[in-house]
Amino acid sequence: MNAASRQIPADLSVDSDFFDLIVGCYARLTGTPLIAGALGPDWLYDHAPFAVLAHNTDADPRFIYANRTAQACFEYPLDEFVTLPSRLSAEAPDRAERQRLLDEVIRNGFVADYAGIRVAKSGRRFRIENGVVWQLIDDAGTLHGQAATFSAWHDI
Numbered sequence: 001m002n003a004a005s006r007q008i009p010a011d012l013s014v015d016s017d018f019f020d021l022i023v024g025c026y027a028r029l030t031g032t033p034l035i036a037g038a039l040g041p042d043w044l045y046d047h048a049p050f051a052v053l054a055h056n057t058d059a060d061p062r063f064i065y066a067n068r069t070a071q072a073c074f075e076y077p078l079d080e081f082v083t084l085p086s087r088l089s090a091e092a093p094d095r096a097e098r099q100r101l102l103d104e105v106i107r108n109g110f111v112a113d114y115a116g117i118r119v120a121k122s123g124r125r126f127r128i129e130n131g132v133v134w135q136l137i138d139d140a141g142t143l144h145g146q147a148a149t150f151s152a153w154h155d156i
Contacts, residue, residue, distance in 0.1 A: 012054075012065045013078060014041040021136055022054065022065070022147050029110040029134045034149065051128075054136060054147040055086035061145060062086060073128075073153055075121040091119050101133060105146055110134035114148075117156065128153045 012018040019041035026034040034052075035044060044052060044067055051070035055061035066074070066081040076084065090098045094117050105111050114131035131150040137143050 013045045013067075016041055018065065019044060021138060021144060022052065025136050025147070026110075026132070026134055026149075030112065030132060050149055050151040051153070052147065052149045053086075053089075054145055056145040057143055060085050060087065063089075064145065065147070073120065073126065074118070075124070080121075089118050091117065091125070102146060105133045105135060114150075118153075124155060126153050126155050 023034045046068055048067055048069055051073055052067045053063060053070045054065040056064045062085050063081050066078060071078060071081060074089065087095055101111060101114060110132060112132045114133055115127065115129045117125055117127055119125055128150040129152040131148060133146055133148040136145045136147050
């Protein structure tokens with residue numbers, strides 16, 4: 001585990017600093033807000049009608065955040081989600097395409113209008129659409145990982 005991932009608390013579900021990192025980086029990189037200004041970390045975690053996930057910077061990144069919508073899509077409770085290597089969110093044949101996406105995010109800061117096939121804990125396959133993936137870089141320039149959101153999905 002590297003220094004950036006060690007600095008992140010274990011439970012980020014309503015952590016205000018991590019919330020600020022997610023929404024601040026999204027706004028800075030995309031030029032649009034992720035959520036309305038008055039809403040906070042509890043709304044993003046418990047009530048957002050779109051999925052938000054984040055993984056750390058480990059060599060094999062693992063999820064460090066998944067809101068309730070993401071947990072429902074992927075069928076993992078939070079305690080299991082945050083132990084899952086993020087590559088396992090895609091089936092083996094789709095992992096190379098997922099890695100290309102993540103490499104593009106590293107180069108450009110974010111990618112918008114992403115769509116792809118993902119796999120739930122049960123093996124159910126679903127297509128995510130309207131996805132955005134972005135870098136989580138704090139004000140000091142430390143990379144904490146990458147985050148993703150998607151607002152549309154359907155089983156395939």
